[in-house]
Amino acid sequence: MSNFYNEPTKEELTELFCNFDENYKRIKEKFDNAVLKSGRKEGDVTLSVASKTVAPEILNYAHSKGIEVMGENKVQELLSKWDNLDKSIDMQFIGRLQSNKVKYIVDKVSLIQSVDSLKLAGEISKRSNAIGKVMPVLVEINVGGEDSKGGITPESAYEFIDEIKAFSGISVKGLMTIGPLSSQLSQNFEFFSKMHQLFVDIRTKKVDNVSMEILSMGMSGDFERAILEGSTQVRIGSALFGPRNYN
């Protein structure tokens, strides 16, 4: 048994695969339309999945159907799935990360999206250096100013990036945000455009060791809008895998 996901029976798996196929078809169509409508082309925006609570067999299936990029948000959960995951999955880390757990994931993930403290950035740099790697990272922005979430304020982003750019074991590739919980849609739109503006402003500054290539925002309920506002990577969970009634 896993503490992090249901281990489906054979019969359940067949049904879950089928559900995924249906959901993916629908979501992919919306995704493709939003990308075109945003004035970009296929390949400019990444459809990544948030894989929390989903069993490795289903993630491997999703991968076989064309999902390249996945994001786990708990270190222990990632480790518990690791041996059973297809190693050609591009695995990223999207959740809150404690410095003392960085060592378990630096060899496994291709991007850490949730950097929000000097201490964490320093630890990622140190652990990545130790294995001869430069870890691409995103700075997490808490755009709604909610206490319950990780991330730094938009106002402190410049200063923070200026502080962490010197770490040789990381390379800042962009920004990530989790939209505010109170999903008053009109409110969300403002946050998305505010994030995009920040992303463009930082890019315009051309800071050494910092390239603004990835703007990771948009989830199941709002990914189309996020794409229209300039997101380059959406993270979709429940719309593809069904509601999370586990954990």
Ligand SMILES: *Cc1c(COP(=O)(O)O)cnc(C)c1O
């Ligand atoms: C769970 C999660 C998502 C996806 O949420 P859904 O609403 O299920 O699409 C995206 N980003 C992060 C960081 C998450 O933890």
